[in-house]
Amino acid sequence: MAPSKLKSAETDAAPRRRRKSVVAVDGETERPVTRIQREKQDIILEAALEVFSLHGFRGATIDQIAERAGMSKPNLLYYFPRKDEIHRRLIGQLLKTWLAPLEEMDANGDPFPEIRSYIRRKLEMARDFPRESRLFANEMLQGAPRIIEMIEVDLKNLVDEKARVLLAWMDQGKIARTDPYHLIFSIWATTQHYADFDVQVRAVLGPGRGGEGRFEDAARYLEHLFLYGLTPRPRSIDKMSGKS
Template structure:
């Protein structure tokens, strides 16, 4: 029996679920700000308002907390690409994907920075997700885009570099939020981003008129 009275039959108690959620939320703040290497259990404990031994009751250490966060992040982060509809209007589908990614950068900047920090370190803890989840998804999306190109429904371009470009032009607002905030002269970081990106990708992808 654990500290809150949960058993193997009943599963985690309400208090346990609440404390795990507090730890995960605090860790998201700490990891997104300091990166994996700079983050400490003491920082996470302080942010969560729990003792370090209490943190270690729920998780074996910093790495398990980080992996838990990354696992939760991947499903959310890949969802917009999964919604790319091969039967839809190609330009509309791609622009909708751009807007969804931009909204995610607005809504989940900490998650974006957490993912970026992991990739910058060589993806030591998320590599299985890149091979098992992200790679097949990008392969399918690239095939869909190539099919639209072959049918003359969008202008020729490299599908994978198009996807990379969308990531770069949307997640930048989250990953470089501090820099963007300074350079926008008091305006919101993504103010004007939607119409700019719509124009950018429309001009790139609209088929040439005969």
């Protein structure tokens, strides 16, 4: 039903010294080597995603993760000797995936199609990867203790860059002049809301409108919001250019 995992795209060309169990010298977990290791680590990460995203780091227990992964706790610890290494791995993978949609926003494209696509992509991520979204939200709520540097460096740089793109579009009169940073924030907020506050959204919409169609409704609404705002306008002006 739901796409289960974010692909890691992490093949790591270096062959490394093998034959040494999964646990590495300096406390870091090595890349999986055997087929079994790869499989089991994936199973564990999948289970951990479920549990961490629901209870946060402190609220999640290794036992819960192990149970969901269908293995004993010591067995799990054989693959990830520390709880926080599982978490670190998840978060590490996550941020890259999280930034991807924004990275795709192309300075050379048409502003409105670019922005609209960005919103769509973010909304799709909220729909297809809600647990990842919640994991991220949990980390943020707790003050992002484990990823603050990534936020301050990688994320900030990317946003700075894209803010410049937006500013350029504003200078060219292609989109309204407004604050590019808060613009980006508002796209994050509105889209991730549908993952992080899913319970609320569904409860408020009720069984009818809270069904599968809610993401399409949201997409339509957000498109309108970011394009026109709430100012009433006469009959059919052509919608956002660049169709589909």
